[in-house]
Amino acid sequence: MTQKEDELESIASKFPFKYVEVRHHQISSRVISLMNGELLGVYDEVEGGYSVRYFNGALFFASSQSPEELNPSPERVSGWSSDFLDVEPENGTYQVDEKTPLTSVSLEEKIALLKDISKEVLSQKIESKLHNFVLTYSESVEEKEILINGSRIVGRVPRILVSYNLVMSGNGRTITAWHELGESGGLETLRELKVGAHLVERVKALDRVLQTGKGISPGRRDVVLSPILSGIMAHESVGHPFEADRVLGREFAQAGTSYLATMNSRRLGNPAVNVADDPTIQNSMGYYQIDDEGVKARRKLLIREGEVNELLQNRFTAKRNNVPSNGSARASGFDREPLIRMSNTFFVPGDMNFRELIEDVKEGIFFKTYMEWNIDDMRMGQRYIGLEAYEIRRGEIGDPVLFPVLEGKTTDFLSAIDGADDSLEFYPGTCGKGDPDQGIPVSMGGPDLRLRNVMVKVI
Amino acid sequence: MSSPYAVQEIFSQTLVIKVVESRIETIQRLRDRYFNVLLRKGNRFTVTKVSSLDKVSLDKALDQLPESRIVPTVMERSGKFSFSKVDKGVVNLFEDSSRLLPLLSSKYPLYGTVTATIITKRLTTIHGFEGEESRTWFQGYFRAKNGDYSGQWAFASSSYDERKVRDTISRAEEYASITGHYDVSDGKYNVVLSPLVMGNLMATVAYSASGYSIMTGNSFLSTRKPGDVVASEKFTLMDNPKGDELNSWEFDDEAVPTRRTTIIDRGVYTSPLLNIEVGKVLDRETTGNAGWVYPRPWTLEVLPGEVSESSLLDGNVILFNNNWYTRFQNRAEGQFSTVGRDAVVVIKEGKPVGVAGRVRIADKLGKIISGIKELSKERYSVAWWDAPLPGVYPFALVEGVNLTRA
Numbered sequence: 001m002t003q004k005e006d007e008l009e010s011i012a013s014k015f016p017f018k019y020v021e022v023r024h025h026q027i028s029s030r031v032i033s034l035m036n037g038e039l040l041g042v043y044d045e046v047e048g049g050y051s052v053r054y055f056n057g058a059l060f061f062a063s064s065q066s067p068e069e070l071n072p073s074p075e076r077v078s079g080w081s082s083d084f085l086d087v088e089p090e091n092g093t094y095q096v097d098e099k100t101p102l103t104s105v106s107l108e109e110k111i112a113l114l115k116d117i118s119k120e121v122l123s124q125k126i127e128s129k130l131h132n133f134v135l136t137y138s139e140s141v142e143e144k145e146i147l148i149n150g151s152r153i154v155g156r157v158p159r160i161l162v163s164y165n166l167v168m169s170g171n172g173r174t175i176t177a178w179h180e181l182g183e184s185g186g187l188e189t190l191r192e193l194k195v196g197a198h199l200v201e202r203v204k205a206l207d208r209v210l211q212t213g214k215g216i217s218p219g220r221r222d223v224v225l226s227p228i229l230s231g232i233m234a235h236e237s238v239g240h241p242f243e244a245d246r247v248l249g250r251e252f253a254q255a256g257t258s259y260l261a262t263m264n265s266r267r268l269g270n271p272a273v274n275v276a277d278d279p280t281i282q283n284s285m286g287y288y289q290i291d292d293e294g295v296k297a298r299r300k301l302l303i304r305e306g307e308v309n310e311l312l313q314n315r316f317t318a319k320r321n322n323v324p325s326n327g328s329a330r331a332s333g334f335d336r337e338p339l340i341r342m343s344n345t346f347f348v349p350g351d352m353n354f355r356e357l358i359e360d361v362k363e364g365i366f367f368k369t370y371m372e373w374n375i376d377d378m379r380m381g382q383r384y385i386g387l388e389a390y391e392i393r394r395g396e397i398g399d400p401v402l403f404p405v406l407e408g409k410t411t412d413f414l415s416a417i418d419g420a421d422d423s424l425e426f427y428p429g430t431c432g433k434g435d436p437d438q439g440i441p442v443s444m445g446g447p448d449l450r451l452r453n454v455m456v457k458v459i
Numbered sequence: 460m461s462s463p464y465a466v467q468e469i470f471s472q473t474l475v476i477k478v479v480e481s482r483i484e485t486i487q488r489l490r491d492r493y494f495n496v497l498l499r500k501g502n503r504f505t506v507t508k509v510s511s512l513d514k515v516s517l518d519k520a521l522d523q524l525p526e527s528r529i530v531p532t533v534m535e536r537s538g539k540f541s542f543s544k545v546d547k548g549v550v551n552l553f554e555d556s557s558r559l560l561p562l563l564s565s566k567y568p569l570y571g572t573v574t575a576t577i578i579t580k581r582l583t584t585i586h587g588f589e590g591e592e593s594r595t596w597f598q599g600y601f602r603a604k605n606g607d608y609s610g611q612w613a614f615a616s617s618s619y620d621e622r623k624v625r626d627t628i629s630r631a632e633e634y635a636s637i638t639g640h641y642d643v644s645d646g647k648y649n650v651v652l653s654p655l656v657m658g659n660l661m662a663t664v665a666y667s668a669s670g671y672s673i674m675t676g677n678s679f680l681s682t683r684k685p686g687d688v689v690a691s692e693k694f695t696l697m698d699n700p701k702g703d704e705l706n707s708w709e710f711d712d713e714a715v716p717t718r719r720t721t722i723i724d725r726g727v728y729t730s731p732l733l734n735i736e737v738g739k740v741l742d743r744e745t746t747g748n749a750g751w752v753y754p755r756p757w758t759l760e761v762l763p764g765e766v767s768e769s770s771l772l773d774g775n776v777i778l779f780n781n782n783w784y785t786r787f788q789n790r791a792e793g794q795f796s797t798v799g800r801d802a803v804v805v806i807k808e809g810k811p812v813g814v815a816g817r818v819r820i821a822d823k824l825g826k827i828i829s830g831i832k833e834l835s836k837e838r839y840s841v842a843w844w845d846a847p848l849p850g851v852y853p854f855a856l857v858e859g860v861n862l863t864r865a
Contacts, residue, residue, distance in 0.1 A: 111524065
């Protein structure tokens, strides 16, 4: 028995209850930030400690960096969660390999690489003015060891995340743009993300939007959403409302409720719509094989051919709903309780190519990137505003258009989707939920999606 | 390197009681101790966050790093400083919270949390400053559900106060009791923003006033100068860590004594929020709002108006009890939208005629604060899940606010 195993056993022995999770959880990270090609700062962090969650008539959770400080709570209550799914926890280990270890390149070399990328971006010949460019690189390793009623789970996931913020102006307009790229894995991920090429393309595209973008008039038309947009829609409009704890009301005062809490019909959209959540995708941000309640992870098809298929469940909601848990419980750190979380949520691709997707669109808009999104707390009314968007005329992508607004209801959008191409791209995100708030790494993605005859507004 | 440039230690104990459908769902006890260690040599620096100081390598090869554009700088101040304002009622709650639990009920299904915190912050600097400060926080928010309708309220206090818990639940019930659907179409309306909405939106104004946001162009204040009129003359916003509100502190992360900083004074932009190093970039003195590199607000205050909150609802207005998910389309222009939550009440001739539901405020931040016509005399100390920066706010009547609905 290792020292850590010994510590977890020792903590567990203080909690003589029917269900006890003991976890050691540590996230080590390094963040390097550059502003306009100059170093802004280097931030290292090791955040780790122990926690216990147990069920004793209600749920109790305690966390500390010192195992001896974890003790049963004095309160005796009959809780909202009155029972749990008592299935045998899995034993097992999972990890994402670092083909090129994060530590194999020195800090100085990483800074030099980011400087080179910044230099390339800042040297682009554009008509607009690039006022400010902040480039932030983050690498982290999440390690957890969990003991649940005698079973042991060990996980290790390294991740790379690159984010940027651009402030540009031209033609009397100023725009601010922010985006993230990322995957789990080692430094090979950084090469695969092609950050420099992505940024150069982005800056040129935004310059074109500022210089030649034209206004649109509001009205109904066909819309094509890129994987960046289909991803955020999969996450916000389908993933969140399919969290069973949210449907049951556990998040009502925090991250909100779900349209599924009051909806009688299983049909949500067109049969062309399929949405999945899959934590087992290698090199994804939300990768895991066994959840933090010891349940084996698997791909979940949330919407099958336009109808509700299954929700994301943990042991407690599964018991209430009389279904098996599908292994959706995760905690963001040692001092947070496991909650039902998305992992990698996406619209399932179709079988046509992009050309076929747009060829019969007579007059439409292609939303390539967005500047802002938000959604109401029942996940029905949402708003996406295009930053890089183009007109579609007679099946061809045309000139940039200025800031079209897609604002409508989830059910209307899902019903308007009549086609998905065969691409699949993922983008990283940090998903918030719970109190205290938990930001957890996820991916979101999908193919290009075609929506027929939806209302497009202007700012 | 023999010693760090500055070390900040934070030790917190947090008790979180979560209520779902008027029943206790979880009781969480969180203990967290960590150190932020700032190493600096000339214009080179690193910051390391660890749970134990022995995990920090003081021999980091700072010489190998490039110089940084902005370098955290601590005040040349030495000696010991100690401050403590710890409420026994909050401390006692950690032993056993059972006495509080019976209060967490309502005539409607009730949801929310009560959180108690004991927090100690220590700062030592290379100049010999040794500061220590301890505080207690007691805060909560409740959402009462009445079928398709709901109401929310919140409180924030530095001491244990059962009356605040009861009053907060009662206020949430009051808003939840307003029923009947009323359709609102896209357009401009006079709206009344509750202190919860003010808490959410004023935090974005305050972060827009951070020198870092201004310096990087990510603020509607980036193109404005102190002395410019940016808001209604009725509107004064300040960062006030010298009072009794949550997140009040006596010294900042650079050992600078905190102070009350007026950001906007009767409509006139007065001061950004600064630390020493960003102050230098903007050619201004620190305001005691460090954050190493990133200045930030502590706890906000909007000065009260001269009318009662009920009189703000006398005419034809839409009352926003609560909001969430504020997102910016364009930080440089302050263009944002936020989604109404809970009782968004349509009021005609002073009487509620129905609830508009989850409509969106889609406007510019500068336009919202310029459109303030009246503020209530009554103010409330609030903080909640989607407006975590504490503050004390009145109700605000704002003219001509752009609303949209999905």
